[in-house]
Amino acid sequence: MFTPHERQLAEELVQAIHFFSAQGWSPATSTNYSVRSDKPDEVIISRSGVDKSRFDLTDLIKINFAGEISPSFAGATIKSSAETEIHTHLYQLFPEINCVMHTHSVLGTVLSLQLAPEKQIRFEGYELLKGLEDNLTHELVELLPIVPNSQEIPQILRSMDRHLQAPLKIHGFLIEGHGLYTWGKNIAAAKRHVETFEFLFQCTHAMGRN
């Protein structure tokens, strides 16, 4: 069961998911999304295998940091995503993170492969860098790490951890050939981060830097 406040969060998250789906950033049931519930150690997260254009409130479940589904959401066919551990890892490391979003766009995927040898994408001089939390000017360098993909999530976590020292200096990372993870203090900030990175991917691609 959701509390009234959690229901509001869930509705806002579903709206964001529909927006990403309409942009083509969550094809073929891929991608996953979460928001911290009213309890600091509990997460509302998208369940696995749902068409994101038809995603609704009943496709969100509550889990704890061990990935266990809250009893009122459990059912024979209900599973959280294989990538749940990436979400819970971020929430445990950084209390300031309250929303995590993971998209699979064409450009994010292409750039993550083309720039994999550099292990990061470097963004510099764009006004829209201010779309990322705490960036107050375009006169900065934003680094987006690229980590290797794996079907073993603990391996992805080990690669991520090299970039996740506190205070957190990055706003997300790309998994090679796979997609973007980003986060925020709330759903609006995380959604803005997805949009900002997608804009920066388009600029990078259009300028032939790949």
Ligand SMILES: [Zn+2]
């Ligand atoms: Zn994915």
